[in-house]
Amino acid sequence: MSFESLNFHPNLLNALVELGYSSPTDVQKQAIPLALKGEDVMAGAQTGTGKTAAFSLPLLQRLLTLPAQSEQSAESSTDSKASGHPIRALILTPTRELAQQVFDSMSAYAKHTDLKVAVAYGGTSMNVQVKAINAGADILVATPGRLLDHVFNRSVSLTEVETFVLDEADRMLDMGFIVDIQRIMERMPDERQTLFFSATFSKQVKKLAFDILTEPKMVEVTPANTAAETVEQMVYPVDKHRKAELLAYLIGSRNWQQVLVFTKTKQGSDKLAKDLGLDGIKAVSINGDKSQGARQRALDEFKSGKVRVLVATDVAARGLDIEQLGYVVNFDMPYKAEDYVHRIGRTGRAGMTGHAITLMSLDEEWALKAIEELLDTRIPQQWLEGYEPDPTLIETQSVHRGAAAEKRRAKAKSRIHQNRGKHVRRR
Structure with a gap:
């Protein structure tokens, strides 16, 4: 398979040539055709295998070839000033660094197109981000907290999102993020494409993902939760x-x-x-x-x-x-x-x-x-001469922890006896 065989827009192919991309990686070969069809995809692959391009390229292709939604739903219709700039594609990441990395990659892929990409994360100026979004951003890469800041300030509208991507989906769906994710999804159309990409998927995350995705297609290039052989x-x-x-x-x-x-x-x-x-x-x-x-x-x-x-x-x-x-x-x-x-x-x-x-x-x-x-493997261990661990330290720590626990129990019993005595005297 080649990128040309995927029938990408010529401007996308030009960018890939400039970036030195010769042929798709395994995760790209499996995920891109599904995403191009508009399927919901849940893809797991080791880091460094090209996951960013696997969701970015079909996303860009669909935005280039499919017409934008011309009208918002009646329930969410408001004037443009109140609702903010409409975004066609949203990519959420758990960290600022990853948001910047995805933004840089997406900008490189879209270099020869008219599609505009913006990024929003904490620690930087909201006003600068609003200016970039209002300049006509079609795609927004963001962290959840900062995205909600923009939503609540009405600088961003999610009512026209056609493709929603969770990058590093396992971390995004941790309990610390799930409330923000739910708030964000409530503001997007029910009919949209959703893509989950990550290196690891726990059983809990898979269950939650299947509740969010619509008849998702699974892509697992390598066995789940494995380290690269390199x-x-x-x-x-x-x-x-x-x-x-x-x-x-x-x-x-x-x-x-x-x-x-x-x-x-x-x-x-x-x-x-x-x-x-x-x-x-x-x-x-x-x-x-x-x-x-x-x-x-x-x-x-x-x-x-x-x-x-x-x-x-x-x-x-x-x-x-x-x-x-x-x-x-x-x-x-x-x-x-x-x-x-x-x-x-x-x-x-x-x-x-x-x-x-x-x-x-x-x-x-x-x-x-x-x-x-x-x-599902044993990681080799080696004791370095001069740095061998002292087994007595862990034993001593255990003894100290046991003694401390016993001391706490003794104090608790003492307080109980004292309180019992007080009750007796009150009687």
């Missing part, structure tokens, strides 16, 4: 308090030049970046507490090689597209096993070889077990 995985057991020391040793002794490191918390990402700096390793951090400008500067410095290490929370697990990124490090185990797939999917992209390293303290073994069950 990523070499390794786990290094180490005591929690020595993780930063081991990470600095690995980066320095093995001459790793571009390393993306994931931590659980915002504070942890800032602290680790500072600790690495004290070891002479240039590092920056990005997390939800930082402004969008600061996050973009950190990402630019990392991509350009000005800094060696980028420390991030899971806010960056979706949407970072760094060419030839060689190393991803799980400094902390992720809360959800599915997030491991997305984290390590930042490396080994487009057929390149990548390395995923996990630093595991003994009290995180449960998280490794969950990941291995999800992937």
Whole structure:
């Protein structure tokens, strides 16, 4: 199959030639024909396999060849000033970085067409976004919270949306997003095309998706919830308090030049970046507490090689597209096993070889077990000389936790006896 055989508009084909796209990837081969027919699609494929083009190209093709809806439904009809600029296609992403990445890709694909693309996410000026939308945007790429800001301010109308895309749909349908998603869907026409794309789909997400999609066609290029074969995985057991020391040793002794490191918390990402700096390793951090400008500067410095290490929370697990990124490090185990797939999917992209390293303290073994069950494979482990974990530490921690629990129970019993005594005296 070639892109020409898909009968794309000549202007789209010209853009693909300029971008160096020679032939469709597996997910594109399966998803694009279905999307071109107007089917609802639920597609799962590993990161770095071309999912963005798989939904962007058929979306653009349909907008170029199908007439726009000329009238809104009677129930939602209002004057243009009140309802805002009508959008023909909406793409939702969970993070600012992914929204920007999808916007950049979509703009490149639509370069030779009259279709206009706008992007809206938090941390940047609403007025600038409104100006871009009112300039005639046909396609809007947005994060849920900022989109609702525009909807409530009546700068955007969703009553003419013809295609609705959820990118990284599993995260978008997490409980933290579902209320916003429902509010957004209530403002769109019932008759629309809906596309779900992600690297992982839990059973809960699949159930919810089938409630939203209309007779969806399933596309699974690889088995669900799998890591790319191009990523070499390794786990290094180490005591929690020595993780930063081991990470600095690995980066320095093995001459790793571009390393993306994931931590659980915002504070942890800032602290680790500072600790690495004290070891002479240039590092920056990005997390939800930082402004969008600061996050973009950190990402630019990392991509350009000005800094060696980028420390991030899971806010960056979706949407970072760094060419030839060689190393991803799980400094902390992720809360959800599915997030491991997305984290390590930042490396080994487009057929390149990548390395995923996990630093595991003994009290995180449960998280490794969950990941291995999800992937249905054993991840190799290696104890590095000089950094072997001390088994007595976890035993000591367990003893302390048990003693603390017993102490709490003793205090509770004491309070009960005291209260009983008070009741007796009152009688």
